[in-house]
Amino acid sequence: MTQLTLTYFDFNGGRAEPARLAFAIGGIPFEDKRFAFPEFAEVRKQTPFGQVPTLHVDGVQITQSDAITRYAGKLAKLYPTDPYQALLCDEVLQAMEDLNVKLGASFGMTGDALREAREAFVSGPLSTYLRWLQAQLLARGGEYFADQRLTVADLKVFVFVRGVVSGRLDHVPTTIVEQLAPTVAAHMQRIAALPAVAAYYAKFAK
Amino acid sequence: MTQLTLTYFDFNGGRAEPARLAFAIGGIPFEDKRFAFPEFAEVRKQTPFGQVPTLHVDGVQITQSDAITRYAGKLAKLYPTDPYQALLCDEVLQAMEDLNVKLGASFGMTGDALREAREAFVSGPLSTYLRWLQAQLLARGGEYFADQRLTVADLKVFVFVRGVVSGRLDHVPTTIVEQLAPTVAAHMQRIAALPAVAAYYAKFAK
Known part of the structure; x- marks a missing residue:
């Protein structure tokens, strides 16, 4: 099974939240890696553009929130095929x-x-x-x-x-x-x- | 057949160009509706966010460039199914x-x-x-x-x-x-x- 780790701020909103919800609704297991706001300065150093969310897919780091949301939507069958x-x-x-x-x-x-x-x-x-x-x-x-x-x-x-x-x-x-x-x-x-x-x-x- | 009209500035670049290329490569017929830069003030009044490109699909106006690019990519078979x-x-x-x-x-x-x-x-x-x-x-x-x-x-x-x-x-x-x-x-x-x-x-x- 694909290992998914979603990294984002520790609050229930923002740019990672649609993907979190899609995974939850679809029953797709993922690690919901949340960090406190003051930790952002450190976390962003590990990202190519200083931005979150990121999604690690079997260890490969992916950026761009709506790309992640769309992927989560496909896995959870919450994205149109037409x-x-x-x-x-x-x-x-x-x-x-x-x-x-x-x-x-x-x-x-x-x-x-x-x-x-x-x-x-x-x-x-x-x-x-x-x-x-x-x-x-x-x-x-x-x-x-x-x-x-x-x-x-x-x-x-x-x-x-x-x-x-x-x-x-x-x-x-x-x-x-x-x-x-x-x-x-x-x-x-x-x-x-x-x-x-x-x-x-x-x-x-x- | 679906009627496609792509509206954008009259130059070979920018936010409409990936969709134009995808349609051209895929052999998908579309109206390439180009306007001169000074006409933008008038054209944008016909759009919900004052932005171009727009794509009319059978008369329905769609905004958002990458949404349009992705759609063109699917029609032209230039978008991954995986x-x-x-x-x-x-x-x-x-x-x-x-x-x-x-x-x-x-x-x-x-x-x-x-x-x-x-x-x-x-x-x-x-x-x-x-x-x-x-x-x-x-x-x-x-x-x-x-x-x-x-x-x-x-x-x-x-x-x-x-x-x-x-x-x-x-x-x-x-x-x-x-x-x-x-x-x-x-x-x-x-x-x-x-x-x-x-x-x-x-x-x-x-």
């Missing part, structure tokens, strides 16, 4: 990654700079992408983003939206998803309620 | 896209600002990614980036390297690929010499 449905899935993955990058630009900021950056993020990209997600979901029937079933596109959106509504992002209103994209908010609740997803997060509840 | 080989292909696509973003940050700059940004790009990301590409290529036998055959990963790298050596990027030495990553330079020459690729570019020679 090329057009896979295109729709991939479009959502890459759009959400663009949004991650735009949000990430404000990490590390403090005070007024953080507030201004976050307000610009909310009124600009976050609103644009949420409305687009809402439209995509409705165009495909309202339940899933591709293939009329759960795919890694749903997991990627779920992880992002879950972060937005968590209240952990200063100056980002937790109500914005419900306001601008109610179908996406409902989608998030539905994914969270899937037995495999609920069971996965129950393990982390203290 | 999940691990596809992971290696996807890793290269996303890494090159990161590099595109880092290079793109200097577009629109002029004078000293451009020179400083480009020098930092050359000594930083460009060197790092070229050395990584060299190592990846050697690890897989030196000919192709995945699946021991031509895939869209090769086309993505080819388009980027072709741009670097073209001399069109001010303050980027055209010799840097040969210096830091000679195997990648040879790879570029080999892809350019493929009959389908040579025939494709011959159409644009005046």
